[in-house]
Amino acid sequence: MPTSAALTAVASRLKAASTHIANEFVRQYVSAADSADRQAPMETFETAVRIVGHCAVALTGERFDDDVHIGRGARVALQGKSVAEAVEWLRSLERVITDHLLADPSIGRDEVRSALAAIAELFDELCTHELESFSTTYGELSSWHSRVGTDLLSCLVAGPPMDASTVNNHARVLNINPHQPFRAVAACHEPLPSPQQWARVRRRFLEVLGRHDPRREALIRDRNGLLLALVPTNREGPGIVELLTRMLEDDLGRSLFVSSGEPGESLAASGHSCRQALSALEIGMYRGQRGQVTKCTDVILEVLLAHNRWVSRRIIDTRIGALTEKPHLLDTLRAYIACDMALQRTAEELVVHPNTVAYRLRQIATLTGRDMRRIADIGDLGVALMAYDAVEMRRDQEEGRTDLRARLFG
Structure with missing residues (x-):
């Protein structure tokens, strides 16, 4: 086992090389997208220098003078990137530090082994913090997006015409292209399912929506046993009605009522499709039409009479x-x-x-x-x-x- 003095010497050498290690990390791992922003390489460099300093402190067994939380995980979540990017850069920096220690001939094998173990423990802690930061921010952002989407969908369903600019501004916040046709689809599970049953049904429904709309531009609102979705229609492959019809061919068809409205030429003009889908769903439920998609055009007379x-x-x-x-x-x-x-x-x-x-x-x-x-x-x-x-x-x-x-x- 290496002595504390030997590890302190390794820590000193690592701290002295922090600028070199940070430069190497920036050269190898800053993406083209990041480097287009002049601040990104400098910020990444400063963060790398700081983490190398933390690694040196970790080798001496001392406590850190400042917080080790980086906060990049929250930024990754806000940018809509995947969770992998919240920790991938940390693991990349860990590899650069590891390669530097392994390439230093003045450091003995035992010292390297102990140093790498301490550094791995530190990076595990950093990754945990970044994942927590990502998860917290992503959850808050998802909740906020859900509220914005629900408010927009609620206004569209309500009936009074909405100003197109207002709808378009809400859509941009949600990263949705409002200048494309949208069709509403609705589903209701009877008898009323348990939360666990509805979670499974909802997951199946969202899988179908995902196959039809891989860009995830649909607006969705659901409560236990009931769901309304406003889905883009200008997608390649089978239409959403065809996909839902296939979904109902298995056991879901015994308990699920599904309906669709007519497409609207844009998001701002799709409120009528939502109302049609809900009216068609009511009629399909009254008729007992489980296991099939009740199209508004098939029950258009009933819809007119019902209203x-x-x-x-x-x-x-x-x-x-x-x-x-x-x-x-x-x-x-x-x-x-x-x-x-x-x-x-x-x-x-x-x-x-x-x-x-x-x-x-x-x-x-x-x-x-x-x-x-x-x-x-x-x-x-x-x-x-x-x-x-x-x-x-x-x-x-x-x-x-x-x-x-x-x-x-x-």
Whole structure:
């Protein structure tokens, strides 16, 4: 084992060579991007000299006169760089110091071994501090970005037109290009999942978004069991709707409702897509359309009826008002339309005799004044059923069962 005097001599030689070591480190490891900034090489040099001094002190067993925290980890996080860059430069400097000690013929083998062990311990401590600095700053930055993104998404969903410059300024803060088309997609898990279940589902959903949008420019808001995302559409490969449809082909399809809105030409113009996606999701949930993507264009009439209660009630009153107190007739009409007006298929769907279906259809014709064999009359009654479902869905919302916007942003 080397004596303390021998290690003190190594420390003195290391401190005397601090300028040389720092210059070598700057020459080898300052990146082209850093060297473009005139301050970067000088700052890196001064930091390296300081750390070499700490290494010399570590060899003597004395305590440091100043704080060993460098704080570069926080800067790396603020610059949006990877966590590896928070410590990679430290490990590079450690290698330069190690190479210098190994190349010095005046230092014995035992002294080198002990010196390298002490220096490795110091650099482990420095790396730990830098990782903690990175993690703390990254967490705070992520939380702040999340709040900005949530506020922006909330304003877009709310409805009133937003000034494009305001949206664009928020998007630049989030490193998002606002001058590209965006489409909203929404998902809801029923029954309400546990936090652990939702974490797994959310992770799967975000993996799909990541495959579609590797630049990570999507705006996302989620609460337990419910998610809304505004996703760029000008990406190569399969579209987001196609990817989500594939995702639903496995076990997720048994519990997940998914919907999409129409694309907006820019971020500022995509609020309507968010509202469409949420409305389509409500309709898909009311219909029980699990395991598929309910597109707004597929339920556009229901969306219009759901958002115009007066029109819906007038259609109901003038078409099927006499049936609303007779649920069995409404069910028969719904099944008859779904079965393409085929009497036998309708009877099988309802599990009744065909004569029962025929009797009920005569009752419906009498009460509504419609001919159950005419396509135009059946189409009119079909629209009335859509209006009836829209009103029922809104009643559910008023009772707090499917108020999706309140669940997301309340």
